[in-house]
Amino acid sequence: MGVDRTLTAVVTRFIKPGCEADFERAMREFLDVAWTFPGNLGMHMLRPAENQHLSGEYTIIARFDSLASRRVFTSSDVFKDWMARMDAQSTGPAVVRELQNLSGRAALAGEIVNPPRWKMAVTVWLGVTALSQSFAWLLAPFMTAWPRYLQLLPVTALTLIMLKWFVLPVLIQTLKGWYSPRRKR
Secondary structure (H helix, E strand, O other): OOOOOOEEEEEEEEEOOOOHHHHHHHHHHHHHHHOOOOOEEEEEEEOOOHHHOOOOEEEEEEEEOOHHHHHHHHOOHHHHHHHHHHHHHEOOOOEEEEEEOHHHHHHHOOOOOOOOHHHHHHHHHHHHHHHHHHHHHHHHHHOOOOOHHHHHHHHHHHHHHHHHHHHHHHHHHHOHHHHOOOOOO
């Protein structure tokens, strides 16, 4: 597996009172079109929290396979028309944050942060250590006759697959308080 070059765009908008239904309808229409762009890995709209329903704050999370794919998307006429339509329903300009690689995974885990690289490295190390040791132990009885260098192939492949799509999102969610601890007042 190569370097993770994914990009997560986190867009926050405050919608004018009374425009929420129109905004949500327009977003559903736009999400249907956005899927057609190459490199789009998915988009999600988060409504205001139950206790903040009067704030009108909506968050849109969009994932792309690369920064280049995001740039193609944001330079399209479809995107520009949509932005103008959304701007008319918003109380101000959209706040856009672009997070690359593992920082984007942290955003998807529910806490929009940009953790220090060393903290992400520790998170990945924890996942790799636990998974590689587990897979080595589980697969050992089936690979006793294999040379050591060949035994590493299925262990590392399974470790990377499980880490990227299953374990890392759970670790990030579990450790999100550590990424951006609340400041003491």
